Amino acid sequence: MSDYAQRQARPGKRARRGASAGLAFALATFVVLIAGGAGIVALLLWPRPVAPAPDAPALPITVGGVLFNLPPAAIRVPLQRRPGAQERVDLAFLWPSLAPPDPAARPSPAEQIAPIDRIFITITPQSSAVAPNDRVRSIYPRYLADTQFDGPDGLKVIAFKEGTPYQGEDLYFDPAAQPGFVVRCSRPGAAGTPGTCLYDRRIGEADIMVRFPSDWLTGWRDVNDAIARLLGQLKPGA
Secondary structure (H helix, E strand, C coil), rough: CHHHHHHHHHHHHHHHHHHHHHHHHHHHHHHHHHHHHHHHHHHHHCCCCCCCCCCCCCCEEECCCCHHHEEEEEECCCHCCCCCCCCCCEEEEECCCCCCCCCCCCCCCCCCCCCCEEEEEEEEEECCCCCCHHHHHHHHHEEEEEEEEEEEHHCEEEEEECCCCCCCCEEEEECCCCCCCCCEEECCCCCHHCCCCEEECCCCEEEEEEEEHHHHHHHHHHHHHHHHHHHHCCCCCC
């Protein structure tokens, strides 16, 4: 009888253990669901910084310790449309109006590449101990060819040597003013890829790089004046 009673009791114990395990699993699942739901609610209700509207007044943004007043609509990266210190700011302005582009505008489909109608500006902290003007005087001459040519509207052109860091590019400069207007330009590529000119400027501890199509060099005086006006707006007194 004792053996029979023990055999009859074993299934009951196993059933009780199974029920306990199922109850523990259900409770654990319920706790996880509650915790997950609370996390989602907290995430939705957590206060987030609100980016200013693209047409808001100019933002005070510091790059490399230098304070700039930057129009939000001209800032190309939405995360950069906030006041305060930043490591980099990318801007674009319409040419020739120099107005910030409409952030809601979308390009229409076209079979041919549309001409570039924007001038691009990148502001970063000082990246080199050599200022742009000093680079023109002391570094570029090491890599330039010996012969210079006449460029558009009174500019002079010197090609960079092959095998140098600037191979495939040309240096355009105004011989009437030194350093004056100096740009480093890539040459047009295949499939109608336009050449691009780089204009460097340093303001305090911030480096400014201006990019525009090399086709604009035919009116480089207007481009030079436009760059000066833009930088004067972004950094009054620059």
